[in-house]
Amino acid sequence: MELWPGIWPVLLLLFLLLLFLLPTLWFCSPSAKYFFKMAFYNGWILFLAVLAIPVCAVRGRNVENMKILRLMLLHIKYLYGIRVEVRGAHHFPPSQPYVVVSNHQSSLDLLGMMEVLPGRCVPIAKRELLWAGSAGLACWLAGVIFIDRKRTGDAISVMSEVAQTLLTQDVRVWVFPEGTRNHNGSMLPFKRGAFHLAVQAQVPIVPIVMSSYQDFYCKKERRFTSAGFLKTSPLDPPPCHHLSLRDPPLAPWTDISSRRNESPPKRLHGSSLDPMILLDSKLQAAGKKRLMEAIPLSHNFSSSSPSKSSLLVPSKGVSTFTCTHLH
Ligand SMILES: CCCCCCCC/C=C\CCCCCCCC(=O)SCCNC(=O)CCNC(=O)[C@H](O)C(C)(C)COP(=O)(O)OP(=O)(O)OC[C@H]1O[C@@H](n2cnc3c(N)ncnc32)[C@H](O)[C@@H]1OP(=O)(O)O
Numbered sequence: 001m002e003l004w005p006g007i008w009p010v011l012l013l014l015f016l017l018l019l020f021l022l023p024t025l026w027f028c029s030p031s032a033k034y035f036f037k038m039a040f041y042n043g044w045i046l047f048l049a050v051l052a053i054p055v056c057a058v059r060g061r062n063v064e065n066m067k068i069l070r071l072m073l074l075h076i077k078y079l080y081g082i083r084v085e086v087r088g089a090h091h092f093p094p095s096q097p098y099v100v101v102s103n104h105q106s107s108l109d110l111l112g113m114m115e116v117l118p119g120r121c122v123p124i125a126k127r128e129l130l131w132a133g134s135a136g137l138a139c140w141l142a143g144v145i146f147i148d149r150k151r152t153g154d155a156i157s158v159m160s161e162v163a164q165t166l167l168t169q170d171v172r173v174w175v176f177p178e179g180t181r182n183h184n185g186s187m188l189p190f191k192r193g194a195f196h197l198a199v200q201a202q203v204p205i206v207p208i209v210m211s212s213y214q215d216f217y218c219k220k221e222r223r224f225t226s227a228g229f230l231k232t233s234p235l236d237p238p239p240c241h242h243l244s245l246r247d248p249p250l251a252p253w254t255d256i257s258s259r260r261n262e263s264p265p266k267r268l269h270g271s272s273l274d275p276m277i278l279l280d281s282k283l284q285a286a287g288k289k290r291l292m293e294a295i296p297l298s299h300n301f302s303s304s305s306p307s308k309s310s311l312l313v314p315s316k317g318v319s320t321f322t323c324t325h326l327h
């Protein structure tokens, strides 16, 4: 009993110590700053999810709930001083189902994603996210599609169901075809699911490239700097690759490859403290290149349905994919 009064000064001392230590770490240690920022990022999302769950639960699991999550997440970029610029939003087909494919650098992609997320669009996510507490539940309520990456067969059947849903319920799907986060400046080989999905549902693929975070964020170096940086989330200008199995073959890939070395990064504001527009043309080029490599590969997949697979095998040297829209 006598000990209790003594605990308050200790707690007060600890509190003062923290009050001194945290700002010191914040200003002196970039790693600590990185840690705090990421911890707050995750914590804040978990907190927002707690608020979102009851609102979303009214409708049950419903893709329309994604609008609520989107609105609730849009402010986070301001907390981090990240400016998001969207380019080429008009490349989204106006009102039809399609598959979005995008590069995946880190969980910060959520910010760019929310900025451009079209209506009735649900991401495909690894199953583990479902267990991320309130965030997992919020994702489930918003119709996020979960796949078990270790069980290819199961993942394929989920994707096949999604192909049906795309058409019957008029939804769009967002896939990170690298299948995991990748922050090395290039793109990992693409997984095939997104392309199967688009062909099965006969819908266009809309590629989106998010510029490199390297300038302000690097997980390996534990670096997450403040002020004066920008994240750009451009929609890749050359655009919707319509999967047409009937149209006469064109040579879309040569068109796109000639655009690979387009505009160098631009700095629109002079001062280093101003937000910078940094359109990472290399990553864009890598994205396009990968798309070029990956999309035709999906011709070669085997399908259990003979009629489908014969449709998908192009005649010799002919691409069945036509690019309906180039910027
Ligand atoms: C207000 C507060 C709110 C708070 C809450 C926060 C809210 C936020 C809201 C929302 C945010 C959500 C954020 C989500 C972000 C998450 C990101 C991630 O989790 S990224 C990881 C998961 N994504 C993927 O993995 C990509 C999709 N993966 C695939 O498509 C793969 O292809 C997969 C899993 C289906 C199979 O992967 P394999 O590793 O086995 O490799 P393969 O080579 O692609 O496939 C193997 C064989 O299967 C065939 N195959 C694949 N898919 C097929 C299909 N659909 N039909 C037939 N065959 C198929 C392929 O052709 C291949 O066969 P052959 O080698 O070609 O013969």
Ligand SMILES: CCCCCCCCCCCCCCCC(=O)OC[C@@H](O)COP(=O)(O)O
Residues within 6 Å of the ligand: 042, 043, 045, 046, 104, 106, 107, 108, 110, 126, 129, 131, 132, 133, 134, 135, 179, 180, 181, 182
């Ligand atoms: C129970 C408490 C668990 C706490 C976990 C904190 C979770 C905070 C929610 C953050 C939601 C952010 C959504 C982005 C998800 C993301 O980026 O996932 C990574 C996967 O794409 C790829 O995973 P990997 O293969 O591991 O790179």
